[in-house]
Structure formats: C-alpha cells, structure tokens
Amino acid sequence: MELFFQSVINSFIQGGFFALWAVGLVLVFGVMGVVNFAHGELVMVGAYTVWVLHSQYGIGYIPALCIAVLLVMFIGLLMERFLFRPKQGDPLGGLINSIGVLFILQVAALVVGGTGPAKQVAPPFPGTLIIQEFLRIPNQRLFSIAVAVAALLLLWFFLTKTKLGWSLRAVALDREAAALQGININRTSMIAIGVSGALAGLAGALMAPISNIYPTMGHNVIITAFIVTIVGGIGSLSGAVLAAVLYAFLHTFVTAYFSGTIATMCGLLIMVLVLIVKPTGIMGQKVSE
C-alpha cells in the first residue's frame, strides 16, 4: 500500500518533468520543423550550471537556477541563428546539426565537471512533508513540481493569451500562410527555441538537487521526450502534457513493481504502436486527405 501511494506521488512529480522535457521539443518541432536531438543535452547543461554555481561557487540556488535558464536559452538562440536557420527546409540537415551540438555539449560537460562519479547537488530545500506515515514528499520535490506546473501554466498563458503566442501557433499550423500574413518567421523561431531552451534549462536546474548529474544524462531525457511527444501527438502541446502524465504513471508503476528497463521498453513499444496505428498521436489533428 505504501508503495502504491508513494508511486502515485512520484508519478505526478515525474509527469511534471516529462512534460517540461517534451514541451520544449514539441515547440521547436512545431514551429521550426527541426527535431532537436540535443534537447536532452540542453537539460543536462541546466543541471551542470546549477552544480557549478551552487555547489562549487556557493551562489544561492534560486539565482543559479535563473542563470541556468538564461544560459540554456542563449545556447538555444545560438543554435537557431547559426545552425537551424541556414538549414531551413532541410529537416535532415537540422537534425544532423543538432547531433553535432549534442556531442559538443557532452564534451563541454566533461571539461567542466571532469570524469569520475556522477555529480550531486545537496538539496537547498531539505526536509520532508509528512502527510501520513505512508505518504511523505521531500520538500525539494514539492518545490520542483510546483515550479514545473507554474512554468507550464505560464507557457499556456503565453501561447493562448498573448499576441506573440498566437503568432507562434500560427506558424506551427501553417508556415507559409503565417509568412504571408506578415508574421516574421525568423523572429518566431527565435522565440520558440528561446522558450524551449528556457524550459530545458529550468528542467535541468530543478533536476539537479534530486538526481545524478553526468554528461550523458540527456539520453534518458530525449528518449522520454520522444515517447511523450509521439504518443501525445507531434505538435500538440496539450497532448504532450497529457501523455507526459500518463507515461509518468506507467513508468513509475512498472519501475516500482517490475524494473526500470521494462518500464522504458513498454514506453518504446507503446510509441511504436502509436506510430503504426495513429501516427498523429492521441491529441493530434487528423491529417486531411
């Protein structure tokens, strides 16, 4: 019973992270048509930034988090300007470029952190919230999920209630029509990848105190983000969030009761199944004939 309740709590927290990872990937794919394979590495850079600033230089956790968000956003902007923009209309080229960035960022992490065991950041919010004897949530996780949900709500507000958000969605829907209506595609792409990078940096910074930090930690991030994106429907943000929570439940429970390997395998197989049966995903639009 205890395992069950604990797993439910963990599922929600995991779901928050999964959604943060996936939403950035979806945004960039939707607006720019690029599959950013380095997205996991952007998350990793966020985590490393917090480790360096907070654990090594003693800067406060919250300022470190903010710097992580800005730094990753800046890396994203550089990628857009110098790697993706020149390869507009060549999805393979953009994808390969992002793989190149993936390698460079991994080595950069190695240079900064050196080899050796995975890094850890002492939780800045220690202590545990005990609701019942069998139901305890570490404060650090509580903080993470609260920030993650807040960030997602903010994104939702930005996309649906602001003019810039509308132009992003217009470009995602129909690039050419949006361009004809005078929407600046390059600027929209910058915003998309800026937001995507900020979310990745935030996810990494939030993960830093509660998980291991190592150069290839992005691998797990990108696989999960792919599963969530495909199952949720490529280009659908609400689908991604829904799929993130569902997959988090599946993953947490299968991990708790069987093994983590089986959990990831299930996710991959569900993704393949979705690709075969309904490639537009559970929330994706029907493609007209």
Add this chain to the structure above:
Amino acid sequence: MALLEIKNVSKRFGGLAALSNVSFAVEQGEIRGLIGPNGAGKSTMFKNIAGFSQPSEGEIVFSGQTISGYRPHTIADLGIVRTFQETTLFQELTVFENALVGCHLQANTNIFSAVLGLDKHKQSRARDKALEVLEFMGLSQRIDQLASELPLGSQRSLAIAIALTSGPKLMLMDEPFAGMNPEETRQMMELTRKVNKSGVTIVLVEHDMKAVMGLCEYITVLNFGTLLTEGTPEEIRHNEAVIEAYLGGSRKH
C-alpha cells in the same frame, strides 16, 4: 462485356461525399473523356480506379474482375496504368532509365538472379522494350538526356512512355494537355491517338475541351460527385445540364 465498369461507386472523406453513387462503363478500344467542373470528383475517380484510394461503397470491375481494394501495384499488374497531373518523372534519371523503370513488370527480378546475373535475358528484353516504346513516342533522339532537361512536350511524352512500357490495357491520363500551347497540344493529341491505335484503351481527364471533343467518341460528365450525363461530343456540347454546370461553376468563382 465492358473493359472497365464502375458500379455505384461512392467515396466520402469525413462527412463530405467526393463521389456519390457513380456508375459508368468503358468499352475496349475507346478513348473516353471524363470531364466536369473543378471539384466534380474526376481525380478522386482516377485514384479509386488505380488503387491509390479505395471507394467507400460500390465496385470497380476490370475485365470481369473486381479490383476495388487492391493496391496500385497489383492493379498495374492487371493492366491499368495512370499518368499524373503535372509532369511526374524521375527528373534525375536519363530518358532511357525512366522508360526502363516503367518496364518493371517484365524486368522484375529477385535478388539472387540480380547478383549472379541470371536475369540477363530478361533485362535485355526490358531494354529492347524501353527502346521500342521510346521510338514509338518519338523520343529515340533523346535517350541519353536527363529527363529534367527535356522541353515540356517531350516530358509529357516521356510520362506516357513510362506508362506504356508497363504494357497496359487501360491508361488513365490525368490532364495531359494542361499548360500546353496549341502546337504541343496538337502533337500530344496525335500521340494519344497513336497509343490508342496500338491497342490501349484510354480514359482521359482534361479541361481542354477542344482536345477532349477532338479525341473522344464518348464523354462522361461528372458534377458535384455525381454522374451528370454521358454522350457523344456533339450531344455533350448541346446538353443544357452540362452548360449549366460549367456556367454555374464559373459564376461561383
């Protein structure tokens, strides 16, 4: 018995009916015109016959065999070949290679024969066939040129040559005259007749009325996904309903 029979075919996309309950038949040896205003369902009908999409209801019968539901390559194997709107060619291959791809059904080989060279006879026969068809279509001077380098008229001829090399009984031609000047149209009409005389039944979707009236002995008219009327060019030209459909269509635009 008719070569091609369309029996009560309907095709719906979501709630929209692109074709509803259409029936007609094409006899062996004909050049049949299939006309109608934009959105009448001509292209949908072609796609259904060639297997690129399946009718929601009804049946398509070719030489006495029901073919609706078959995949395009199976239908090609039975003897129906389609050409495409706009010019669809292998732009980066030579004229000869284009025709050679068309010979697929004769030259189709398995991987072991291909590696060991056991299919030499088959391949040389396919090459002969490709050359023969290119000659027939008046392209033998251009066999080594890239398809992308050909003028429009020759590209259209090549598209038909690719279709012909597959050895069809029935050819579905989708707007072969679109964008052509009068001289090119005249030459293409001659070629179409020539292909027909060689024993290939033709169904033609075309907006160029002069070409359709000049080529076809019998014309089928679709409007809003239904069969409007059928008849000789003379009858169609004076049919009130057809005139209304075209004028109504143009008034709306």
Add this chain to the structure above:
Amino acid sequence: MSKVQLSQIAGIVAMLVGLMVLPNYLKYHHQDFLIFLTINILVVVSYRLMTLTGEWSLIHIVMMGVGAYTSALLSKNLGFPVWISMPMAGVGAGLIAALLCFPLFRMTQFYFLIGSFAVGEAIRLAWIFFVKPFGGSSGVSSIPPPELFAIDFMDPIPYFYLVLAVVTVCLVILYRIENSRIGLTLHAVHWKSSLSESVGVNTWKYRSLAFIVASVFVGIAGALKVHYLGNVTPHQFGVGTMVFVLIWVIVGGYNTFFGPVLGAIVLSILDESLRDLEEYRPAIYGALLIAAIMFMPKGLESVPPSIRAWFKAPATPPPG
C-alpha cells in the same frame, strides 16, 4: 570500354594486394584499427543500401548487434563452428529484420526514423533485461575465434585476412545489387514513390527488401567484430555508435557507392590520430559533422570531382 574496366580491375587488385601486405608493417594496435575499419566499411556500405530507398533508419547498428549476439551465442552456447555461426548471424539479422518490416514500413520519413530508433532501443533493452541468454549489461564474453587448420585467429594478421576476404565478397555483392535492376527500382521508389507504384512496383516490398538485405550484411559485420573482440555487450550497439555511422555516411556523401567508404576511412584515420585526446574526441566529431553539413552538404565524395572539374575547366567548354 573494356580498357576502362581492365584498368579498374587492375586498380582494385593492386589495392587488395596492398591491403594484404600492409598489416605486416604495422604495429599491433594499428593492425587492430585496420580490422575494425574494414568491418566498419561493410557497416556503412550496407547502410547505404537502406538509404537508397530514401529512408534513414536508426536501427542499423542494432541489427549489427543481432548478428553479433546470434553468432556469439550459437558458437559459445550451442557449440556451432564459427564458420557456420557467422553466416547464421546474417540469417538471424535478416529474419529479425523481416519481422520488423511489418511495423516499421507502415511509417515513412520522420516517423520511420523515430520508429526505427524506438524499436532498436527496445531490442537493446531486451538484451539488458534477459540475462539468460544475453548476459545482461555485461553481455557475453569468451566467445571462441574461428578455427581452421593450425591458423591462430587470435592473431590480428590472419584475422585481418579473413575479414578482408569476407568484406570484399560482401561489397561485391552489394555493388552488384545497387547496379542491377533492383538498384534502379530502389532509386525509383525513393524519388517518385507513387509513379513507381503506378507502373507496378510494390514499394513496401522493395523498402523491406533493402532493409532485410542491409541487415543481413551488417549482421555478418557484427559476427566479424564479435569473434575478434571475444565479447559482446548491449553498449556496443547504442545510438551513439549509430550516430558515428551516420556521420561517416554523411561526411563521406551518400550519392555514390564509394562516398560512405571514403567517409569511414577518412574519419577513422582522423579519429585514430586524435587518440591522445581520449574522451574529448566526440566534440571534434560533432564540430566536423556540423562543418560537413554546413559547408559540404554533398560530402567528401563531391570534392574530388570538383577538383578535377577545376583543373579541367579551361580545357573543356561546359556541356550543353
């Protein structure tokens, strides 16, 4: 015509003879390097067959693993002679590929890329999860080398000759496939799928065929690798390794048969000369990849003709 062919054959024979003499003058770890490079050439050339259909898969290296595990388990656990388990590696990889065609080729393009990645990862996780017979994360070790008379195949030189012979035969077969009717049809399927269908090409069958044949040959490459290394782990066939294959093919260029070979050779030699940089090497690879995509999108193979064209330019007027 025959003159050109003669000179080509002479060139290839000279190259083979050179390759046969070469290892005798190399240091031990360079001999190692030569063996892996030769195997990798088979990996990229078989991958090219797949790319001829226009589909980029991320499962190729996992199929290499399927071959490696097949041969390793057959020879170690079931006592098959390596001479039998090696071809069986190709058969095994081919069979798995044939099964995978049903889900995979319902997708195309981006969906296929991601789908092939997912299926490949799932297979890799199966190797990790099923400790029996795959040995989990640590894989299978003490895999026997081939045996023939008194030849010691633990020694790199005889093993290199074996690899060279097998890879040469495989390359000849792959070359013949590409230049046969089947190669033309694969090209047609890639560029105008619906036009090909309309003249009777079963595009599904041809995509599957390319995938299965590519898997057979990469499976054999996997067996060649595993009987030299003596062990096999799931880690060897991860997406990281697949990315290297992609880099070789893209930097080399995938428009001709020899582009990927060129890419594999040049980058492997470069990689070898950067050995001192150890774990920092991937960054250089990453930078190279980006440079290749940005400045040389047609790959290394596009360089020699353009140099040739540059030299010839004053003499010959442009065609047409």
